[in-house]
């Protein structure tokens with residue numbers, strides 16, 4: 001019988017993968033809780049929550065039940081001109097739990113589309129006001145997705161290089177909020193052309209798990225708001241408890257105008273995303289003039305099964321048990337950071353909620369092309385964990401069901417990797 005890997009090699013094109021490097025994909029046949037089972041029967045821990053989205057572990061019974069029940073009742077229906085209870089219920093629940101009082105939910109189906117929607121809302125809102133706002137502010141080293149708008153507001157990198165000339169221009173600000181940054185925000189906003197400032201609050205994910213204080217966001221947002229621009233919190237990665245609290249933007253003093261959520265929304269089971277705002281913004285699109293319509297939508301917008309699973313996941317996420325699990329992981333991570341401090345070969349150990357990261361100090365340059373990342377995969381699989389460093393940044397972002405034993409197994413492997421890599 002031909003292996004999955006051999007068959008895959010003939011017909012599949014994988015994301016972020018240079019087929020020329022000949023690195024074989026891992027053939028996964030099933031998953032339960034923290035564990036992925038491979039074709040050859042090996043079991044490995046999902047240390048990256050399957051790209052940061054699996055919150056409650058794989059095949060959680062409550063989520064399977066919610067999805068199955070909904071499947072039998074209403075699988076999918078167009079969402080333009082149609083509505084259904086799972087979408088309404090989820091919108092009601094999200095408005096109740098997301099900090100800073102959001103009132104409207106626009107559905108889409110992945111993190112990049114949630115960001116595209118936010119960008120388009122900001123630009124079109126200005127147009128309705130008779131303003132020409134087509135400039136954006138963002139943070140250096142940020143990542144917001146791979147579609148064109150989302151790519152434009154993200155850091156320029158090897159990912160974006162072939163398209164850089166086609167991306168609209170963005171003013172990138174540092175995480176430090178220096179005097180020079182403040183001057184740049186002021187001067188960019190003064191012309192009245194800035195539509196919005198977008199940021200990943202507290203932790204920049206793909207940019208290397210860079211952690212920072214929310215105070216700088218308040219300072220930038222204050223200026224942007226003063227000149228009539230909007231503030232967009234991209235919580236695609238940080239949302240639903242990743243950074244400890246339910247949402248990282250809860251740490252901000254200034255309320256963002258728009259928030260983007262995806263990934264953890266269905267606990268990694270089905271594609272779904274939301275872009276949320278307040279009625280103040282929504283009302284600016286209400287008119288008897290069709291040209292003021294927000295002409296954006298996707299086929300699977302507000303898929304009922306995804307919404308039903310998201311509701312069940314939100315119930316789990318807001319329960320005391322989940323908070324306790326996040327606190328337990330957060331506290332283990334902090335002890336692990338202490339352990340990493342001063343270890344040779346390890347730089348900037350850091351933790352925020354359920355995320356722990358450090359830099360692997362090698363002679364090679366950092367970033368995505370650092371070969372530490374390529375060596376890491378086999379090393380960690382050998383040790384029973386799936387980890388996928390971002391260049392020389394090694395991190396662990398487990399599902400909230402990761403046990404103490406599973407954490408210890410992963411920490412030990414990370415320490416051994418850091419010691420072995422030089």
Ligand SMILES: Cc1ncc(COP(=O)(O)O)c(C=O)c1O
Pocket residue numbers: 110111112113115143144145146200205206234235236237238262263
């Ligand atoms: C902060 C942030 N925004 C947006 C995205 C894009 O999400 P998706 O991969 O679902 O398009 C990501 C994905 O990693 C992300 O981390």
